[in-house]
Amino acid sequence: MNFIVNILSLAVPFSVALLIASLGEMFNQRAGIFNLGCEGVMAMGAFLGMLIPYSIGHGGATPGVYNFLGLLVAMGVGALFGIFFGFVVVTFRAPQGIAGIGLQMFGVGTAGTLFRHFIGGTQSVLGIDNIDIPLLSKIPILGPIFFTHNILVYLAFLFVPVAWYILFKTPWGLRVRAVGTNPRAADSIGIQVNRVRFQALAVGGALAGLAGAYLSLCQAKMFSDEIIAGRGFIAVALVYFGHWNPVKIMWGALLFSFAQALQLAIQGQGINFPYEFAVMLPYVMVIVVLAFSRESQLLGPTALGKPFNREKRT
Amino acid sequence: MEITTKKITSLRVEHITKRFPGVLASDDISLSIGEGEILALVGENGAGKTTLMNILMGLYQPDEGRIIINGEEVRFRSPNDAFAAGLGMVHQQYMLVPNMTVLENIALGYKQAWSLFKLDLAMVRERIEEISKKYGLHVDPDAFIWQLSVGEQQRVELVKTLCLGARFLILDEPTSALTPQETDELIILLKRMASELSIIFISHKLQEVKDLSDTITILRHGAVVFQGNTTDHSPSDIAALMTGHEVELPLNEEPPCDGEIVLNIKDLKVKSDRGFLALNKLNLSIRSGEIVGLAGVSGNGQRELAEAINGLRKVESGEILFYGEDLANRSPHHVIEAGMGYIPEERNTEGIVPSFSIKENLILKDASHPEFSKHTFLRNKEIDKNATDLRIKFDIRSPNISIAAGSLSGGNIQKVILAREISRKPKFLIAVYPIRGLDLGAAEFIHRQLLEKRKEGIGILLVSEELDEILDLSDRVAVIFKGEIQQVLNRKDANRRSLGILMAGVKDDQNI
Numbered sequence: 001m002n003f004i005v006n007i008l009s010l011a012v013p014f015s016v017a018l019l020i021a022s023l024g025e026m027f028n029q030r031a032g033i034f035n036l037g038c039e040g041v042m043a044m045g046a047f048l049g050m051l052i053p054y055s056i057g058h059g060g061a062t063p064g065v066y067n068f069l070g071l072l073v074a075m076g077v078g079a080l081f082g083i084f085f086g087f088v089v090v091t092f093r094a095p096q097g098i099a100g101i102g103l104q105m106f107g108v109g110t111a112g113t114l115f116r117h118f119i120g121g122t123q124s125v126l127g128i129d130n131i132d133i134p135l136l137s138k139i140p141i142l143g144p145i146f147f148t149h150n151i152l153v154y155l156a157f158l159f160v161p162v163a164w165y166i167l168f169k170t171p172w173g174l175r176v177r178a179v180g181t182n183p184r185a186a187d188s189i190g191i192q193v194n195r196v197r198f199q200a201l202a203v204g205g206a207l208a209g210l211a212g213a214y215l216s217l218c219q220a221k222m223f224s225d226e227i228i229a230g231r232g233f234i235a236v237a238l239v240y241f242g243h244w245n246p247v248k249i250m251w252g253a254l255l256f257s258f259a260q261a262l263q264l265a266i267q268g269q270g271i272n273f274p275y276e277f278a279v280m281l282p283y284v285m286v287i288v289v290l291a292f293s294r295e296s297q298l299l300g301p302t303a304l305g306k307p308f309n310r311e312k313r314t
Numbered sequence: 315m316e317i318t319t320k321k322i323t324s325l326r327v328e329h330i331t332k333r334f335p336g337v338l339a340s341d342d343i344s345l346s347i348g349e350g351e352i353l354a355l356v357g358e359n360g361a362g363k364t365t366l367m368n369i370l371m372g373l374y375q376p377d378e379g380r381i382i383i384n385g386e387e388v389r390f391r392s393p394n395d396a397f398a399a400g401l402g403m404v405h406q407q408y409m410l411v412p413n414m415t416v417l418e419n420i421a422l423g424y425k426q427a428w429s430l431f432k433l434d435l436a437m438v439r440e441r442i443e444e445i446s447k448k449y450g451l452h453v454d455p456d457a458f459i460w461q462l463s464v465g466e467q468q469r470v471e472l473v474k475t476l477c478l479g480a481r482f483l484i485l486d487e488p489t490s491a492l493t494p495q496e497t498d499e500l501i502i503l504l505k506r507m508a509s510e511l512s513i514i515f516i517s518h519k520l521q522e523v524k525d526l527s528d529t530i531t532i533l534r535h536g537a538v539v540f541q542g543n544t545t546d547h548s549p550s551d552i553a554a555l556m557t558g559h560e561v562e563l564p565l566n567e568e569p570p571c572d573g574e575i576v577l578n579i580k581d582l583k584v585k586s587d588r589g590f591l592a593l594n595k596l597n598l599s600i601r602s603g604e605i606v607g608l609a610g611v612s613g614n615g616q617r618e619l620a621e622a623i624n625g626l627r628k629v630e631s632g633e634i635l636f637y638g639e640d641l642a643n644r645s646p647h648h649v650i651e652a653g654m655g656y657i658p659e660e661r662n663t664e665g666i667v668p669s670f671s672i673k674e675n676l677i678l679k680d681a682s683h684p685e686f687s688k689h690t691f692l693r694n695k696e697i698d699k700n701a702t703d704l705r706i707k708f709d710i711r712s713p714n715i716s717i718a719a720g721s722l723s724g725g726n727i728q729k730v731i732l733a734r735e736i737s738r739k740p741k742f743l744i745a746v747y748p749i750r751g752l753d754l755g756a757a758e759f760i761h762r763q764l765l766e767k768r769k770e771g772i773g774i775l776l777v778s779e780e781l782d783e784i785l786d787l788s789d790r791v792a793v794i795f796k797g798e799i800q801q802v803l804n805r806k807d808a809n810r811r812s813l814g815i816l817m818a819g820v821k822d823d824q825n826i
Contacts, residue, residue: 171421171428178411178422185409188373189423189478190394299413310373 015257021235024207031200032180036100039232040107042212045074049213078209082201093307180301330379354527358753402480494814573602582632592618607788655740668720673701725756
């Protein structure tokens, strides 16, 4: 029992970076933009999120305001990356897959280079601490799983219903869904397709930056070149897994994190289980899920990946 | 621009000119519409009707000329400006988002219901109800667009346009996907609406133009060639003005043939893309030397039938006997080799490879035959000769045979497909919507070719939703509805009315 509680209480914080990044990617894709560069933006977010408290906040030894500033900077730069990506794929209509791979390499490379220049070696920060919520954290089983985490964990899960509300209940969400499904229809009733796509890219980029900063400030409390470790790509896959729906995406993020936590726990028990096999598990799950989720096409953004050009007839 | 709700009592377009690279799309066009008038804008494909309307809606900017509403000059920089002035357009391809509800689709344009954090759907619902009542247009606000039939979607488009405050309607070929009954209903509705607003109605179906419009403007090559009152002119006058020459579509006037049955479809069951039964025990037989017209509103299984015969779709059960051999679930290659010719529905994506040249497209099905290849190499001389000959014989209008087939006009692409299919000397031909979207000249050519093949003793299955096309060419007419053949009529028993009723799903003869 204890074993399972341990795995679950690990899985919940593990899922947060995936959850935030894939909700960002969901806004991109709902607006018709396929952003494979998520990984790169996360790397930038992870670096900047740590850099601020490390350099200004003296190794993060000072109050949380610098951590908070780090998160904000990571989000801001993430949004700028999203807008930059918008110039490439929305304004200049570059093929989104290739441009996304470019953005990923650019982000990861830039973050690594800046890291070596400004920080150098392995340096840790205090980061953002876990808080045991009074009373709730004392509940047996549920307490340790759900109520012993840092503030971002709670915010990330709170953001799931918020994202759902934004997407389905606000005019902006309506516009996002329209430009991702039938941009010509949106255009014909006066919605500025490209503007909405830029907005969605900025939101998606900010969330990817935040997800990266979560990894460096809350999870690893340090930065390294491999800190993102493919989570950006998993986030893209999770959006498909969750059929562009925030709630289903959350379940996907939890499922993958559970697998990850299970793998760590198995290793921790000293069981002779091939470690590589466990590492690849989440990726195998993505492939299986993608192979079996075909009926989603009707509900998804059908204009995904297609640049909009008013004067071009198809 | 300020939103007003004043009636549009007059709209004038003066000297509008719009150039695209290499094309003069609108050439000094002027027209004017008064209060409660219906103007028909008529012309062949590429005559510039849609360009002109896109200028009126603020989607394109004119190079020269001006638009005057109620005596004041207006300038539309975007569709929003045109809406604000009270103009609304129903496009030929419906501008609806399929995975959203009717309510959401209308809310998308209804800015009064927007605030930063909340979408006031109740307000939109009220507005829809108000408009529905006023014009007698019923829609279900909570239905998803993809659940609706084409006729219902059009009603949604009309309601949407009116909800967004249109006091002047532009309809771009509104009847192109409707059944004859739906078309009649639409015409009655539009006439009633004309008491409240003015309408521009784009069409090349001349009967509707006669039935509906007060005045008529004919465009050819971007310029106005005729303007006048509809009542003064017969449909054939209008057709002649539209094309610039007398056009007479050929008729099949031969006696019904009694050749042997070459294609015999028995109890065919086929599923659609969504997994429903698209064909439910369909039976149909076609003789050699006869044209059987398959009439029906699109989406009743025509596509699935053509694909199943050609090996492009899995057959669940039943037989497709072709000269005695069962073609069900055989590969497309096998079907082609058996002598089946196929003019597919989507000419750009299924009929040709757009980026391939004309000559390459002409040998797509025979590239590995000894005629065009030797020791795994293509025989370019033969391929060129084949293309040169076919280009002349089929009147394919292109600068040369090496340009990409996708750059041709729809009519010429269709001629490339027809040339390829006919020159292979097929034993049978399936033609799916062969003249959809083509101008009268190209349509005439294609019909003559089909009739000639019929004379040579080839059986032809002609799938169409244009009743005129079916009635002109067919020896027998089979009406398809929800995946079943409603009835097969001989040519002499078939007319617009009887077919229209069958196409709408009414089977009982007593009601006709």
